[in-house]
Structure formats: C-alpha cells, structure tokens
Amino acid sequence: MSNVKSAYRKPYVPKVEATWWTKNPFYFRYMLREGTSFLALFVAVELIFGLFMFALCDLNSPEPTVESAAPYLWWVQSFVGNPIVILLNLVSLGACLFHAVTWFALMPKAVRVFMNKNSTELVPESLTVIGLYICLLGATVVILGAAFITMP
Amino acid sequence: MHPQRSDEPIYWLLFGAGGMVVGIVLPSVLVVLLVAGMFSPDLNSGMLSYSHVASMLGNWFTSLAIFGVIALTLWHALHRIFHSLHDFTIRVTKLHWFALYGAAAALTFIALAFQFLIYVKLF
Numbered sequence: 001m002s003n004v005k006s007a008y009r010k011p012y013v014p015k016v017e018a019t020w021w022t023k024n025p026f027y028f029r030y031m032l033r034e035g036t037s038f039l040a041l042f043v044a045v046e047l048i049f050g051l052f053m054f055a056l057c058d059l060n061s062p063e064p065t066v067e068s069a070a071p072y073l074w075w076v077q078s079f080v081g082n083p084i085v086i087l088l089n090l091v092s093l094g095a096c097l098f099h100a101v102t103w104f105a106l107m108p109k110a111v112r113v114f115m116n117k118n119s120t121e122l123v124p125e126s127l128t129v130i131g132l133y134i135c136l137l138g139a140t141v142v143i144l145g146a147a148f149i150t151m152p
Numbered sequence: 153m154h155p156q157r158s159d160e161p162i163y164w165l166l167f168g169a170g171g172m173v174v175g176i177v178l179p180s181v182l183v184v185l186l187v188a189g190m191f192s193p194d195l196n197s198g199m200l201s202y203s204h205v206a207s208m209l210g211n212w213f214t215s216l217a218i219f220g221v222i223a224l225t226l227w228h229a230l231h232r233i234f235h236s237l238h239d240f241t242i243r244v245t246k247l248h249w250f251a252l253y254g255a256a257a258a259l260t261f262i263a264l265a266f267q268f269l270i271y272v273k274l275f
Contacts, residue, residue, distance in 0.1 A: 018241045034239060037232035040174045043182065044225040047218070048259060051266040054205060059273040064195055069202040076200050080189040089189065093182040100175035136176050143180040152196055152203050 033102055036095040043092050046085070050075050104132040163231055163253065170228020177221050209270045219267050223260045230256040 021027040053075035058068035066073065079085060108125035115121045184199060193201035208214045234252040237244050 016241050034232060034236040037229040040225050041229035043178060044222050047222050048263050051263060055266045055269050059270065064202055069195055072202055076188055077192050080185055081192050086186065086189045089182055089185050093179060096174055096178045096182060103171050103175045139176045140180040144183060147184050151199050152201060
C-alpha cells in the first residue's frame with residue numbers, strides 16, 4: 001500500500017470489474033480459497049457466541065438446572081441445532097478441509113528446511129506435506145477421542 | 153536515523169499459526185459442533201451438554217487450548233479478509249486496516265474475558 005502523494009505523479013489506476021474472478025477457473029479457485037477465511041471467521045464468532053451464552057448462565061447455582069443453564073441450552077439446542085447453522089457448519093467443514101489441502105501444498109514453498117547445516121539441499125517437499133497430513137490425522141484423533149471419552 | 157520497522161511480521165506470524173489451526177484443528181472442532189447440533193444435548197448427557205462444557209471451561213488447559221484456537225482463527229481469517237479486499241476491487245485504506253485488525257483484537261479480548269469469567273466463577 002503506497003501513501004505517496006505527489007503533484008508530479010498521476011498514477012494510472014486500471015478499471016477492474018468486480019466479477020473478474022468468474023471468468024477463469026484458476027482465478028475462481030483462488031477466490032474460493034480466499035472465501036474460506038469468511039467461514040473460518042464464522043466458526044470463531046459462533047464459538048465466542050457460545051462462550052457468551054455460557055457466561056450468561058447462573059454458574060454459581062449448586063446443582064445446574066434447566067433454568068440456571070437456559071442461555072447455554074438455547075445456544076446448543078436451538079442455535080447449533082438450527083438446520084441453517086448445521087448446513088453452515090457442514091460447508092465450513094468442507095472449507096476447512098479445502099483450506100487444509102491447499103495450505104499443506106504451499107507449505108514446502110513457504111518454509112524451506114535444509115537437510116543439514118553443511119548443505120543447501122532442502123528436505124523433500126513430500127516430507128513436509130505428509131508430515132502435515134499426519135498432524136491433521138493426529139489432531140483429529142486426539143480431539144475427537146477426548147471429546148467422546150469425556151462426553152457424559 | 154533508524155529506518156522505521158514494519159509491524160507486519162507480528163500479524164504474519166499470527167496468520168501463519170492461524171492457518172495451521174484452521175487446517176489441522178478446526179475440522180474436528182466442526183465435527184464436534186455438527187454432532188452437538190444433530191443430537192441436541194441437554195444438561196448432563198450428550199456432546200457439548202452443559203456439564204461437558206462446564207468441565208472443559210473449568211479446566212485451565214482445555215480452556216487455554218480453546219482460547220488459542222479461537223484467537224488464532226480470528227487473526228488468520230481477518231488478516232486474509234484484509235488482504236483480499238483488493239481482490240474485491242476495494243481501494244484499501246488505513247481505516248480498513250484498523251477496522252479488521254481492530255475487530256480481531258477486540259474479539260480476542262472478548263473471548264479471553266468470557267473464558268476468564270467462566271473459569272473464575274466455576275472454581
């Protein structure tokens with residue numbers, strides 16, 4: 001972003017249509033990938049909304065009742081259980097996986113790991129990518145395992 | 153005169169860490185949310201039932217992990233939305249920067265405040 005203001009310079013700003021990315025499948029895929037960030041934002045806001053509704057509950061009541069936990073129960077039953085939100089979560093899941101595939105694919109280009117300190121040879125790209133897929137698998141097993149084991 | 157240092161590395165670091173979180177952690181978080189949405193949990197039984205979440209947010213480790221996931225996802229998403237404003241043919245100004253990074257900072261502190269409040273109130 002340049003903030004240079006000069007009387008001698010009148011930069012040419014080409015006109016770009018807002019639909020430029022629909023005309024080429026490569027550009028379309030690029031915008032689809034950028035669009036996944038909106039769904040990630042949606043998930044974060046949804047979770048913060050859940051935290052807010054949980055904080056509204058009467059947390060000091062000795063035994064939780066339907067009345068004391070009413071705000072949270074509304075969030076988990078009526079909001080997260082709403083068909084539109086379920087659909088949005090499903091689309092977000094697809095978006096996260098699309099993001100994961102493209103993110104892992106670009107990682108060897110962004111992070112350059114040398115084989116050892118005496119050479120300029122890089123570790124094979126497949127090693128980084130496969131490592132990240134193993135991380136995804138491991139995190140999924142750990143989180144889902146913990147969630148289902150601790151489920152009352 | 154020292155040249156002015158860029159603050160971009162900080163946001164880029166948060167964006168990079170957030171990219172990892174969105175790719176690696178968020179899919180299973182969404183599976184949990186989908187299961188909760190479909191099986192309608194109540195007070196003491198089911199995925200994300202009241203007592204299940206109370207035990208998650210009452211544990212400092214789980215609560216911090218949830219905070220990390222939310223905060224990094226926010227910084228990642230809003231950083232990317234800021235940088236794709238140009239692709240939506242919007243002339244980017246410093247005001248856009250303050251609005252989007254400000255939103256990320258505000259939501260991060262809101263999440264932290266709620267989690268701290270719940271943690272302190274429960275135990």
